[in-house]
Amino acid sequence: MSLRIVLADDHQMFRHALRALLAREPAFKVVAEAASGDEVLAIAAAQPVDLVCMDIAMPGMNGIDATRRLLAAHPHIGVIGLSAFADRQFVIDLLEAGARGYITKAEAGDELLRAIHTVREGRTYLCPDVAATVASALLDRGSLYAAAPRLTERERQVLQLIAEGLTSMQIGDRLHIAASTVDVHRRNLMRKLDLHNVAELARYAITQGISPTRQALDGGLPN
Amino acid sequence: MSLRIVLADDHQMFRHALRALLAREPAFKVVAEAASGDEVLAIAAAQPVDLVCMDIAMPGMNGIDATRRLLAAHPHIGVIGLSAFADRQFVIDLLEAGARGYITKAEAGDELLRAIHTVREGRTYLCPDVAATVASALLDRGSLYAAAPRLTERERQVLQLIAEGLTSMQIGDRLHIAASTVDVHRRNLMRKLDLHNVAELARYAITQGISPTRQALDGGLPN
DNA sequence: CGCGCTCTACCGGTTTCCCGGTAGGCGAAA
DNA sequence: TTTCGCCTACCGGGAAACCGGTAGAGCGCG
Numbered sequence: 001m002s003l004r005i006v007l008a009d010d011h012q013m014f015r016h017a018l019r020a021l022l023a024r025e026p027a028f029k030v031v032a033e034a035a036s037g038d039e040v041l042a043i044a045a046a047q048p049v050d051l052v053c054m055d056i057a058m059p060g061m062n063g064i065d066a067t068r069r070l071l072a073a074h075p076h077i078g079v080i081g082l083s084a085f086a087d088r089q090f091v092i093d094l095l096e097a098g099a100r101g102y103i104t105k106a107e108a109g110d111e112l113l114r115a116i117h118t119v120r121e122g123r124t125y126l127c128p129d130v131a132a133t134v135a136s137a138l139l140d141r142g143s144l145y146a147a148a149p150r151l152t153e154r155e156r157q158v159l160q161l162i163a164e165g166l167t168s169m170q171i172g173d174r175l176h177i178a179a180s181t182v183d184v185h186r187r188n189l190m191r192k193l194d195l196h197n198v199a200e201l202a203r204y205a206i207t208q209g210i211s212p213t214r215q216a217l218d219g220g221l222p223n
Numbered sequence: 224m225s226l227r228i229v230l231a232d233d234h235q236m237f238r239h240a241l242r243a244l245l246a247r248e249p250a251f252k253v254v255a256e257a258a259s260g261d262e263v264l265a266i267a268a269a270q271p272v273d274l275v276c277m278d279i280a281m282p283g284m285n286g287i288d289a290t291r292r293l294l295a296a297h298p299h300i301g302v303i304g305l306s307a308f309a310d311r312q313f314v315i316d317l318l319e320a321g322a323r324g325y326i327t328k329a330e331a332g333d334e335l336l337r338a339i340h341t342v343r344e345g346r347t348y349l350c351p352d353v354a355a356t357v358a359s360a361l362l363d364r365g366s367l368y369a370a371a372p373r374l375t376e377r378e379r380q381v382l383q384l385i386a387e388g389l390t391s392m393q394i395g396d397r398l399h400i401a402a403s404t405v406d407v408h409r410r411n412l413m414r415k416l417d418l419h420n421v422a423e424l425a426r427y428a429i430t431q432g433i434s435p436t437r438q439a440l441d442g443g444l445p446n
Numbered sequence: 447c448g449c450g451c452t453c454t455a456c457c458g459g460t461t462t463c464c465c466g467g468t469a470g471g472c473g474a475a476a
Numbered sequence: 477t478t479t480c481g482c483c484t485a486c487c488g489g490g491a492a493a494c495c496g497g498t499a500g501a502g503c504g505c506g
Binding site for chain 1: 233234235236237238239240241242243244246305307327328329332333335385386387388390418419421422423424425426429
């Protein structure tokens with residue numbers, strides 16, 4: 001029985017290329033592709049899935065929130081995080097969300113195949129960069145500067161949408177909450193992160209890898 | 224005779240995946256991979272190359288400068304730009320540099336195969352998004368070259384400081400000009416770039432490399 | 447059961463942004 | 477020399493951000 005895999009990344013070309021890469025392993029079958037976290041959830045609700053290769057930075061619902069929700073509904077699914085960077089906080093957040101693998105895109109393609117095999121066997125796979133990050137996080141535990149401020153799921157969602165240039169009202173519409181509530185989240189974000197305007201929040205979101213660097217095409221987004 | 228292709232992208236995984244994708248076409252042979260513009264030039268100097276799939280955003284020498292230098296030394300090589308964005312400035316710069324194709328990563332993998340076939344035949348291939356961008360540039364000012372929203376030195380300075388989270392007044396103090404003048408620069412930036420708030424400006428500045436955010440991987444630095 | 451945290455929501459006030467103008471100085475190019 | 481682009485500077489108004497509160501509902505935990 002082949003492993004039913006879902007590829008989640010906002011770049012269709014990357015998905016297609018990954019699909020070609022995974023096709024080398026007859027035991028792997030890519031059954032669906034998703035361009036956002038919402039699509040991942042919809043796919044998992046509609047068909048059986050064994051494993052998801054999940055990009056962290058996606059427009060709409062990001063990979064961390066998607067992982068948390070996905071595993072809440074389907075605990076048996078294996079999740080492998082895929083990101084351009086190995087930022088400590090988001091590695092930790094993703095692992096806490098229940099992912100069992102994390103690879104950076106700087107790694108070789110074979111690394112992904114190895115990770116899938118490992119996760120399929122029920123074990124956890126981290127690429128070297130990420131392993132170093134996790135190790136240093138463990139060593140730092142209890143140190144003075146230890147914890148970078150942890151963000152709640154809601155705060156991360158709001159942060160991402162702020163970084164995409166949406167106003168509080170637009171974010172409220174998107175998340176189905178009042179603009180005033182978005183305002184509170186934004187203020188809490190700024191307090192936690194010691195940042196004081198949306199430009200700094202946008203920078204933070206991008207450098208932390210929670211926001212895709214730039215999704216918008218020249219003509220503008222349909223949102 | 225198969226087409227000798229070089230893949231240039233800073234993500235090894237993407238290169239490997241693309242390689243798998245291109246392997247479907249027996250007429251294509253990926254003869255080398257590069258992680259930066261410098262590597263592309265070194266490869267082209269060492270072995271015969273017919274076509275380069277060139278990512279725009281690469282550390283060190285970017286894809287646009289690499290294209291310009293590559294074609295100066297090897298005018299016969301076909302270059303296809305590959306980018307996550309369809310920003311007008313990117314497209315125009317790359318085409319001016321001599322590239323004969325441009326695709327965004329949001330496109331399907333087949334799009335890349337089509338582009339390679341087209342460029343191989345000596346023609347130019349632009350994916351729909353990019354074609355629309357070029358068309359709008361033509362419609363806007365009647366001239367491709369005139370349409371480029373080139374930023375002035377002052378505008379670049381202001382953009383960078385906006386992206387760093389400074390207010391107009393703070394920027395004015397820093398540059399020794401009135402806040403109202405900074406305001407004008409900000410509005411001109413937004414008009415030129417078709418962006419409408421500081422968050423989007425920050426994103427743009429970061430992706431353009433104007434704002435220094437490209438921190439190295441988190442190798443365990445006590446942040 | 448309180449306790450703490452999160453998410454929700456609103457109030458009021460100040461600052462900054464955002465968008466539309468106008469306009470003068472200045473240097474380079476036509 | 478006239479025109480053009482750039483930098484400078486201001487006015488006015490509406491929108492959004494920013495900062496300080498208060499407060500109820502839900503939930504997990506000791």
